[in-house]
Amino acid sequence: MIERADRPDFWQSVTGSLDAADEPLTDTAKREVFEETGIDISSLPKDSLVNLQKQIEYTIYPQWRYRYPPGVERNKEHWFALQVPIGTPVKLAPREHIAYLWLPVEEAAKKCFSSSNREAIQHVFARADLFKAPQS
DSSP, rough: OOEEESSOOOOSSSOOOOSSSSSSSHHHHHHHHHHOOOOOGSSSTTTTTEEEEEEEEEEGGGGGGGGSSSOOOEEEEEEEEOOOOTOOOOOOOTEEEEOOOOOOOHHHHHHHHSHHHHHHHHHHHHHHHHHOOOOO
16 A cells, blocks of 8 residues: 555555556556556566456546546546565655555555545455466
8 A cells, every 4th residue: 555645644556547548558557566666567477467357437536637638527447456575675756655555455445545446455355366376
């Protein structure tokens, strides 16, 4: 969980937007993880990032609409999951986030400001099949 710099006590998982309309979703996910946490997904095992093939659409809170083009009031969110090894260092982008926490699932979900973010976290951890067990 990461805490936004522009809104104290607003906790979320990594989120972000396409840089261009034709940017592949997986590329966006990799870029946003790196920008917000400093974690380079290309240095992780091949199947660490999973596109959950789930998307939801929601109304953007009025106080956040300034971040979008004029007249945009709805957003489509695509869900990904990322498995990182214990001890993976995190380097926050200080203009975006001021703190991070690794939390158990239910604590993380409770800490989320956004209901869609909370639902995504619960969805990921309800799926025991997402990540393959490490090969010995």
